[in-house]
Amino acid sequence: MGSVVVDQIGSEGTLLEDFDTTLTSRQKNDLLLAALPGATVGIYGGEQVVLFHDQVIMRKQVTYLGIPWEPFKKRIQIPKKWLEVHRQALEDGLTPRFVGIYHYRDVTIFVDFDPSTYVLRKANNSAAHVSTNDLYQAQTSGLFSRVDGRGNALTSVRFDLLADYLLDRVREANPYLDVLADFNAEFLTDGRLEALDAVREMHAAAWPDTMQGEWAGFYLEYRLDEFLRRSGAHQLVAFQKAKRRGQLDYDLVFNDRLKVAHYGDLKASNMAEHESPGNAADDIRRCVAEYGRFWYIIYEHETWHSRDDGDLPVIDWNEWRRSVGHVGRKAYDPLSYARRFKSAVRFERMMILEVNEANFHVVLGDFNQGRQPDGAARALKVMITKRNIDNFLIFSASVD
Numbered sequence: 001m002g003s004v005v006v007d008q009i010g011s012e013g014t015l016l017e018d019f020d021t022t023l024t025s026r027q028k029n030d031l032l033l034a035a036l037p038g039a040t041v042g043i044y045g046g047e048q049v050v051l052f053h054d055q056v057i058m059r060k061q062v063t064y065l066g067i068p069w070e071p072f073k074k075r076i077q078i079p080k081k082w083l084e085v086h087r088q089a090l091e092d093g094l095t096p097r098f099v100g101i102y103h104y105r106d107v108t109i110f111v112d113f114d115p116s117t118y119v120l121r122k123a124n125n126s127a128a129h130v131s132t133n134d135l136y137q138a139q140t141s142g143l144f145s146r147v148d149g150r151g152n153a154l155t156s157v158r159f160d161l162l163a164d165y166l167l168d169r170v171r172e173a174n175p176y177l178d179v180l181a182d183f184n185a186e187f188l189t190d191g192r193l194e195a196l197d198a199v200r201e202m203h204a205a206a207w208p209d210t211m212q213g214e215w216a217g218f219y220l221e222y223r224l225d226e227f228l229r230r231s232g233a234h235q236l237v238a239f240q241k242a243k244r245r246g247q248l249d250y251d252l253v254f255n256d257r258l259k260v261a262h263y264g265d266l267k268a269s270n271m272a273e274h275e276s277p278g279n280a281a282d283d284i285r286r287c288v289a290e291y292g293r294f295w296y297i298i299y300e301h302e303t304w305h306s307r308d309d310g311d312l313p314v315i316d317w318n319e320w321r322r323s324v325g326h327v328g329r330k331a332y333d334p335l336s337y338a339r340r341f342k343s344a345v346r347f348e349r350m351m352i353l354e355v356n357e358a359n360f361h362v363v364l365g366d367f368n369q370g371r372q373p374d375g376a377a378r379a380l381k382v383m384i385t386k387r388n389i390d391n392f393l394i395f396s397a398s399v400d
Helices: 025-035 081-091 116-120 132-141 159-166 175-187 195-204 215-231 281-291 312-323 386-391
Strands: 006-009 015-018 040-044 047-052 055-061 073-078 095-104 107-113 126-131 143-147 153-158 237-239 252-256 259-270 275-280 293-305 342-356 381-385 393-398
Touching (some): 006 132, 025 040, 025 107, 047 081, 073 095, 081 095, 107 159, 126 132, 126 153, 126 386, 132 143, 132 153, 132 342, 132 393, 143 393, 195 215, 195 312, 195 342, 215 259, 215 342
Antiparallel strands (some): 040 047, 073 126, 143 153, 237 252, 275 381
């Protein structure tokens, strides 16, 4: 048994806190053999491996990363000798696999780590990382793939699906991710977006909030809504600009035929920021309780500020607003919003973070909005902390 109480996943995907189970070499082999009919244990490249069809499986147990890391951080150790097995397998026309085995009580989940990034580092007993959320997604959905923050690809597979996965007879399916991937193909194009170009485009489409100072986030909303309606995907993923009374106050509704599958919020964030405030904690808790999950869809951008260009961009923006009839609450000021105005952005990366029952406790940071004008404390909000993203990340994309 392990010596530290950490995150564990139960058979229904329930988050539990307990010690890691320690598996012997034979137990690891037996778990693989039970999941892979016809597989055998053999010696290949001087190492004991599991052979299945044309695949050479090297395996280690998934365990806690260790103190002082958070309880959701797990890993396998990749010994240097796996590199030689990997090389020989490729030469022989076989497929080498680096597989982690997570086992707790009656739950077994396999994690297939794409070897390509690890062999480039000339691994010397290095670690391949996996998070509690990867295990949760596999146990509840069967199959889950992502690329982590270091660029490593991994797929978590529930015990009953390992053979079909290795033989390419089953694939992960998520129509919501397909919709957002199609949008990314249009939106993440490596182009610098000038403020005036963006607000003029929104103005021509009569988009609400066109005149707001934080134009980049509203432009993201406009483009996504326009894409969803033009493509017909709004039947599946709907953008809520004007919320109805009594509705949950979130940007995105993910529909499953005639009912809501879950909600999400759309955010634009500066790539230089290490964290950003989320939504009211009680509302997110309600969403997770009712729908099982909540999605943050975050688009990160590089940012140029007007203050670094002699304030000329913000002056042009204020002049343009006045020229199209905008009247603010205060007297006209060509330097209105000068300190914070973005002269341009380049959207470079998007991430989808899922908050669910297995990671909700981690997303609740100590972020407090301070106090209301009357002195009352504001409601606690969740904090999206980028150092913890791998325990929430379910999809990512970036400019090629």
